[in-house]
Amino acid sequence: MAGVLLNHVTKTFETDTEPSGRKYVLKDLNLTIKDKEFICVLGKSGGGKSTLLNLVAGYLKPTSGEIIVNGKTVSGPSAERGVVFQEHALFPWYTVSQNIQFGLKIKKNKHAKEIADQYIHMIGLEGYENKYPASLSGGMAQRVGIARALANNPDLLLMDEPLGALDALTRENMRKELIRIWKQAGKTILFITHSVPEAVYLADRVILLKNGIIDMDLHIDLPRLRDPKSREFINYVTMLERGLAEKETDGILSE
């Protein structure tokens, strides 16, 4: 069980670039995420997507309003809300396997090793178990970051552009894996991405964040696995791209 409720959430940062001295990154945001829902957040760079995720993760405190996860007000980070970071954030002094086992070891899980092996297989990094993050490529490190969050088995997964550094084929496989895990383990997922087709491919609902408010909240009514070449799919993509563009005339070159 992991529903999320954002109740009139405002977040400001102090800054000297604004005449008022504060920058409103999120303005009076209301959002309900149902249990086991897959939500994608789209928005411009600097639009407050990571801020939203950091608030739900408990790293930041809302300036006003409250965030409720699973019936409890969020007051700090916890293991029931797993996070995959935009920059992979692996522990450089631990090997790939030790990184994935980190949360399991803390929970004193006796099967940490086997679970880690399972996820290493899933992300296709067999043979890299004992390598340190410094010797991985960007995309490999990102996959380890995803595996580390998944292995900890949180109810709610917060993912900040986790597939950004991957090639098209690996990204495709990771998307499918994600859908499989989401379906099978019944998780709630909040997924940030820059790619409109990716959002339409993955999400139950796509949220478009613009100037600190929710500009669009779109249900994707397509059965999975979705075909990116289908007419309906393309319609959704066009709709969102139009919303993303500042002016009607702005064109966006899609993925």
Next chain:
Amino acid sequence: MTAQKISKERREAIRVQKMYDRIAANEKIMLQKKQRRENAKAARALGVKKNAKSEWHNKVARICSLIGFFLVWQGVCMLNSNGAFFNPTFLPSPADVVMTGYKYIQDGTLWVQIWSSMYRTLLGFALGVVVALILGILTTSFQTMDNIISPILNMIGPIPVFAFLPMFIIWFGIGEQSKIILIAYATFLPLMTYTVDGINNTSPVLIRSAKSLGANQFQIFTKVIMKSALPNVFVGMKVSLALTFSALVVAEMMGASRGLGFMITNARNWFKVGDMFLAAALIGLEYTVFFSILTALEKLLFKWKRSGLSNAVET
């Protein structure tokens, strides 16, 4: 009948032919494999040789420089053996210094000096490291501790370490205690800064990710903050080591009856310049040994640092 026979022979011939073909194909594959192995080997050898060559070059040049230094020194001393340029007792030759060392090893007095210096360094250094770690951790973990300790350190920190020796002697006596405390203090001061720096520079993203994986405050400290600060602590230890040894020599020059520093002051009283050179060389050697141990430990502990980019740009 004949037709049958012929066909049988032909079949046999085809079978044999096929067998030969198979063998030939196998052989070809084996040959290719061997060729590839040899190519790889040659390429490896070439690459290694190329690297090793320039490395070897550098090594030889460095060793030659050292040998040249001692040869010139020895040469000057030999030219001057009858006092043509200056009084030969002022500058003993390298051979004289080695002979002095040999003499003291024979009569057993050298080991006492080496060991007492070693013992003081070890104890003082260890004490300094422990105190620096404890205070570094306390000041970074608790604001109150920082408020209490930092102002005091900021006040006495700028005072040169050796100014404290006479006070330490009055407080802790002329024996081992005052010396070890001086060495410990000299080690502690710079190391504390490095420890605090290391702890404060822990990446916040790593602390966040540890928290979201369920780590509590203590686990974050042991599994993230300390792990991340340790390389900096080692840099601090290496930097402190120079001060550790300076403190050792100063402490031993003031009111000691054993040790390499004592050997130098004692030699001055008897104008035994050879003893001075010997003691100085041994202090240098001891420092090198300590430094190498720290470097080896670093290599062992921080494998994770070396597995990535080693050079900014490959040359």
